[in-house]
Amino acid sequence: MRKQIIRVLIEFKKILQEKLHQYNEQLPFMIAIFVALILVVGGINLFIDLTEILQSKTISRFDQTVTDFIISFRSPQLNKIFQFITDLGDVYGYLILTALCAIGFYLRFKIWRYVLEMLFVMIIAGLSNLALKQVINRARPDAAHLVAVETLSYPSGHAMGAIAFYGFLIYLFYNFKMNTWLKTGILLIFSFLILAIGISRVYLGVHYPSDIVGGFIAGFIWIIFCVILFQVMDIFRKRKRSRQELNE
Template sequence: MKQILKEFIRKIRSILLGIFNKDNPNLSYIITAIIAFIVVVGGMNVFIELTEHIKEDVLASYDRQIADYIISFRTPFLTRYFTFVTHVGDRNGYLIALAVFAIVSYLAFKKWRYVLQTTGVLLIASISNIMLKRFIDRARPSAEHLVTVTTLSYPSGHAMSAMAFYGFLVYLCYRFKMNKFLKIGIITLFVLLILSIGISRIYLGVHFPTDIAGGFIAGLIWVIFCIFIINLVEIYRKKTVE
């Protein structure tokens, strides 16, 4: 077994040495694809482990402690803020965000593919979330709900969609050529929005913290997987053009 492992590592090393050279025009795509693959595999393992243990006493205890701590900060101002933020993570919020992004994308880049890619990532995350909820079948917390909810609890659809949608926008912003400080500002805003949407669901009493963690992990898996596929398609298209 040890010899087989060494041989496998040598083969991987020879492949990487063959493709990782300074003159390779696809180097950035290849690196992105490899990192994406590693994150997807690692993320799936973490998600499965979390899912298998969500009903155990240890995690249940952490859920209660973290949720009680966050709920203890309830004030009229924070309730209005987190209610607004949670609506940003609803269907209508994403329709508005997609419309704004479509206008900006067309005016700045004269291309619709970024809008189609972002929409695809959001749809994949939303559909898979519905399937996961039905399969895992976890009830909502018994705490007071400050907003109306009708679906199951795990993983959080708001957290999963926010990570997938705004996470993909973070990736696009990273790739776009723009002012450095503007880029940092936009990426920071998206990251804060992702975190705020996740926290809002705990604050409003409709999700356990592990629901949010599971949603973030699942959303990250999908956004990285989609980036992986998009980069592979771009490499293929470049090679066919050449």
């Protein structure tokens, strides 16, 4: 993705240099970020428009069928397992995991940038989720809840947070230079956690399956925007450092 972004920015830079008499080196990067922002806002608007089908009979049948299938496996042992999994997608779970990642990233890279990016992704995703819940205003399922919940239902904050947090970790680890088998194993674990956290919310009776799908979609839109944003910022930072070294 980075090579494609660099190629687009180079071509865009050439066009701007030809059209503008007073050219600003930062202009292509600012416009790229602005375009990425437009894309994510457009994606969210499309997401909100699609939520109108939540009241359809097709979605109701889908929710009921999937929910009945998942909760049919309920047992005291699975209850504990899924309660633990759902905790991995809760605020306190993310705080602990972020602290562990901060220590790991600092020991490995001696920088805090990845942790700051992770916090940015999670904080804005959380605020966006609360806003979307208020706009859509969907009540929780009537099924017995195995954990306490206070907010509205759609989209699932756990599903959106799982995509944002573990999805961002997938992006980071995919770009890290490390043993291929170890990297593959880590990426599979993160992917499994995203899916498991989503399923846990239906199993525990606090979300409809469509809530989970909506959370995954909203989280995916957000993480794509963040990846593009961080890629552009990284390219800009490296080019600026290179120019400074040449001037010295």
